[in-house]
Amino acid sequence: MDGILQAQHIIKYYGNKNNITKALRGISFDVNAGEYVGIMGASGSGKTTLLNCISTIDTVTSGRIFIGGKDITTLKQNELSKFRRDELGFIFQDFNLLDTLTAYENIALALTIQKINPTEIDCKVKEVAEILGVTDVLSKYPTQISGGEKQRVASARAIITNPSLVLADEPTGALDSKSARILLVNFQKLVSEINATILMVTHDAYAASYCNRILFIKDGEIFNELFKGDNTRKEFFNRIIEVVSLLGGDDHDVI
Amino acid sequence: MSFNLAIRNVKKSYRDYAIYFLTITFGVCIFYVFNSIESQQSMMALSENEAIALKQLNRIMGGVSVFISVIFGFLILYANRFLLKRRKKELGIYMTLGMERRDISKILTMETILVGILSLFTGLILGILLSQGLAVVTAKLFMAKLTTFSFIFSFSALMKATIYFGIAFGLVTVFNACTIGRHKLIDLIYAEHKNEKFKSPHLVLSVCLFILSVACLVIAYWMILKYGFSRSDRFWISISLGCVGTFLFFFSLSGFFLKLISQSKRIYLKNLNMFVLRQINSKINTTYVSLTLVCLMLFVTICAFSSGIGTANAITQELDDKLPYDASYSIEIRDQKSSEHTQDFDIHLIAGFEEQGVNFERFAKQYVEVKYYDPKVTFHLMYEGEDFDYMPWAIRLSDYNALMDMQGKPALTLDDDEVIINSNLAVIEEMEESLKSEIAHHSEILINDRTYQTDLQSLQQNQLRMTGFSLITLIVPDTAIDGMLITSNDLNINYIAETELYEEIAMAAFINADFTKVIEDTGEDGFSISYETKIKAFEGSRISSALVAYLSIYIGIVFLIIAAAVLAITQLSEASDNAHRYGLLRKIGTDQKMIHKALFTQIFVYFGVPLFLAIVHSVIGIFVANDLVKELGRLDMGKDSIITAVIIFVVYGSYFIATYLGSKNIVNRKMI
Numbered sequence A: 001m002d003g004i005l006q007a008q009h010i011i012k013y014y015g016n017k018n019n020i021t022k023a024l025r026g027i028s029f030d031v032n033a034g035e036y037v038g039i040m041g042a043s044g045s046g047k048t049t050l051l052n053c054i055s056t057i058d059t060v061t062s063g064r065i066f067i068g069g070k071d072i073t074t075l076k077q078n079e080l081s082k083f084r085r086d087e088l089g090f091i092f093q094d095f096n097l098l099d100t101l102t103a104y105e106n107i108a109l110a111l112t113i114q115k116i117n118p119t120e121i122d123c124k125v126k127e128v129a130e131i132l133g134v135t136d137v138l139s140k141y142p143t144q145i146s147g148g149e150k151q152r153v154a155s156a157r158a159i160i161t162n163p164s165l166v167l168a169d170e171p172t173g174a175l176d177s178k179s180a181r182i183l184l185v186n187f188q189k190l191v192s193e194i195n196a197t198i199l200m201v202t203h204d205a206y207a208a209s210y211c212n213r214i215l216f217i218k219d220g221e222i223f224n225e226l227f228k229g230d231n232t233r234k235e236f237f238n239r240i241i242e243v244v245s246l247l248g249g250d251d252h253d254v255i
Numbered sequence B: 001m002s003f004n005l006a007i008r009n010v011k012k013s014y015r016d017y018a019i020y021f022l023t024i025t026f027g028v029c030i031f032y033v034f035n036s037i038e039s040q041q042s043m044m045a046l047s048e049n050e051a052i053a054l055k056q057l058n059r060i061m062g063g064v065s066v067f068i069s070v071i072f073g074f075l076i077l078y079a080n081r082f083l084l085k086r087r088k089k090e091l092g093i094y095m096t097l098g099m100e101r102r103d104i105s106k107i108l109t110m111e112t113i114l115v116g117i118l119s120l121f122t123g124l125i126l127g128i129l130l131s132q133g134l135a136v137v138t139a140k141l142f143m144a145k146l147t148t149f150s151f152i153f154s155f156s157a158l159m160k161a162t163i164y165f166g167i168a169f170g171l172v173t174v175f176n177a178c179t180i181g182r183h184k185l186i187d188l189i190y191a192e193h194k195n196e197k198f199k200s201p202h203l204v205l206s207v208c209l210f211i212l213s214v215a216c217l218v219i220a221y222w223m224i225l226k227y228g229f230s231r232s233d234r235f236w237i238s239i240s241l242g243c244v245g246t247f248l249f250f251f252s253l254s255g256f257f258l259k260l261i262s263q264s265k266r267i268y269l270k271n272l273n274m275f276v277l278r279q280i281n282s283k284i285n286t287t288y289v290s291l292t293l294v295c296l297m298l299f300v301t302i303c304a305f306s307s308g309i310g311t312a313n314a315i316t317q318e319l320d321d322k323l324p325y326d327a328s329y330s331i332e333i334r335d336q337k338s339s340e341h342t343q344d345f346d347i348h349l350i351a352g353f354e355e356q357g358v359n360f361e362r363f364a365k366q367y368v369e370v371k372y373y374d375p376k377v378t379f380h381l382m383y384e385g386e387d388f389d390y391m392p393w394a395i396r397l398s399d400y401n402a403l404m405d406m407q408g409k410p411a412l413t414l415d416d417d418e419v420i421i422n423s424n425l426a427v428i429e430e431m432e433e434s435l436k437s438e439i440a441h442h443s444e445i446l447i448n449d450r451t452y453q454t455d456l457q458s459l460q461q462n463q464l465r466m467t468g469f470s471l472i473t474l475i476v477p478d479t480a481i482d483g484m485l486i487t488s489n490d491l492n493i494n495y496i497a498e499t500e501l502y503e504e505i506a507m508a509a510f511i512n513a514d515f516t517k518v519i520e521d522t523g524e525d526g527f528s529i530s531y532e533t534k535i536k537a538f539e540g541s542r543i544s545s546a547l548v549a550y551l552s553i554y555i556g557i558v559f560l561i562i563a564a565a566v567l568a569i570t571q572l573s574e575a576s577d578n579a580h581r582y583g584l585l586r587k588i589g590t591d592q593k594m595i596h597k598a599l600f601t602q603i604f605v606y607f608g609v610p611l612f613l614a615i616v617h618s619v620i621g622i623f624v625a626n627d628l629v630k631e632l633g634r635l636d637m638g639k640d641s642i643i644t645a646v647i648i649f650v651v652y653g654s655y656f657i658a659t660y661l662g663s664k665n666i667v668n669r670k671m672i
């Protein structure tokens, strides 16, 4: 399999000399195309920071990140936005849909900023909406649809550009368990059907059990790694719970 | 410590302060310019009267300035409120850092004063520079020669600007202190998070309302073009329709275009078009009122500029035709009853003056005394849609020809049973038309039981008098006058040359003339004596045209600044409300150029559309106003509209740029 993402010893410090927060203290890992990777860790362990660095929304203090063979830590400002636009898909915890746009338009937005021919946009939007089961709500505004639907619309926006990597920061965080399951099943479908590569931050063991592989982060470092292998989802879930309790049972945030 | 912090803050958020700065700077600048008119005197040669007039002009401007400074006070408060809103979070952070409210107030006060002083200073410098230029305009309006170029500086205007704007800063400071004192820390920190609820738009309704608004405007335009100011009821209906139409226009415009453009996927899905359209539409609920006001204010501005400057020009230009002689003196019978006794009213003006020691040969090239009579004829005319009776005066043919000779115009001849009508009605089309139809229907006129013929071809249109109106005058054969009562006795004079010297002699003669004895001798009391000279009339008209021009420019600029500032502040508040939307665009990889373009388009539309509609309104308005001031002469629109355009371009443009840069700054600040 091809390596989509290589993170090499990423360090990220916040603040200045007097008041320093070491958010990431040297993280390295690889992700291959078609993988569905989960990142778990206690609150404040650096998950969001890691995702922001990979997504080029934030810059690393040191270390290198290769996506599709390109070192993104050396890209310039306008190359960065081009990179985000063409190579990445984002799914945020709070959906981040534009309230002024209909679901259809929110999904189409990802293509219009790529300056795709408008005539192609329409059929692509409908195609992706079909996969994620949001065809019925396309003409509605975000305020008119449920949280689960919103997150699936956001997912549709993330994958419509065929990104090499989809980054999701606690996508199920704001969803009830049923909506969360539908979303997670959809993510699995994306991986198996259109060979998407997904990197998903979560602190929910149940959500993580849908992944193929889990990276555990503690205090800005990789603490453990689990592969699903031939396990059933149930078995994988139990193994995740074990690691989570190892990580620190004192942290209620984890469960 | 806090002073340094204040300086640092102002430097850091200079883009936020830009609108505040611009508003005060422009305000102080025009305030100074229009209060310093009196001091321009040093640069030009003015007659005593003109000097007095200039003083008076200055006083009027001073009065208007009080009113204008109040408006600016509110505007500054408004700008300040926005600024405070923008910075609440920052202030909240100071508080969490343990700074006391009093200290924060102090920082804020210092910032206000700092920006205030800076803009006061800039405004004054700009004002002093501009007032040099205005002196040239004043000189032109007064037709005075610029004597020496001397640097004009008005200390009183400077003091006035400083004091008035000082009071405004004082109010702002008190206001700020109150705001900081009242707010809870939590409100300050989370000030940014108050997001308005988004309401989904009713596009179909928008389309209907847009069509309605266009219909309103078209009807309003049609009505005012058709009736102008002649029918006041129609006029007000048209104005009301115009206002309603404008309001609906802004209310529905974005919805209409959204609906229209979304029909074409090719355009709608191109780049960020969809985003921008939605963006504008989403904010329309909070902005249509201010857009309407802005549009109407711009309309007032453009009309004030154009008509003001134009009217001023027109007054001066066309006066020449209205003043056919160099000087004129008349005794007119005021009271109709007393004219019963004027059978033997027999004043000889020339003889009278000569008796009083006036030697006409010393200053007059031509001097002619003519009498007007009451022929007891009535014309039925129309004015403002209503009938009214007009009783013309009559003049002897020989007198008339003498006047024509003075004016360098050809003489007329009359048959024994013929009269010719001279009219000055051309200014009032409706009356002119009704007079013409009256003549066409009744070509016979009965005077003293004798019938005379007249016709349309012989109708004359000359200005006969200078001291009063005589809209219609019958030119009758000399013999026809017998038995008519005198209405006025006029003495018209042309000087040897049109100079101040002869003017002085004539004026002295007029002022010292004493006809009371003669009048008493004839046993009359209902007389009015009046005199006018061309030079004096020009002076008076220059003063009134300068007043018209300055008042309209002054008020026009003030409205322009208000419009632009209100627009800018609404836009900037919107930008901070929308920062997260632009932030999201950036997160999903929209490149900077595209985002800036979207922002630019959005602000451009907001600034452009009200201006566009205001220009359309103004074109119609000026067209109508043109009709109105036709009696004063054609407006010279070409040059005036260039001046208007330049002023609008500078002021409106500055606010536009400041708004764009400010919004860009707000939008770029937010990413993570």
Ligand SMILES: Nc1ncnc2c1ncn2[C@@H]1O[C@H](COP(=O)(O)OP(=O)(O)O)[C@@H](O)[C@H]1O
Pocket: A014, A015, A021, A022, A023, A041, A042, A043, A044, A045, A046, A047, A048, A049, A050
């Ligand atoms: N912008 C920032 N400035 C300073 N410190 C930050 C910033 N963002 C995150 N941190 C710190 O970095 C650490 C990791 O944060 P984060 O990546 O958000 O954790 P997680 O997402 O795993 O909960 C935390 O200690 C947090 O306080």
Ligand SMILES: [Mg+2]
Pocket: A047, A048
């Ligand atoms: Mg997080």
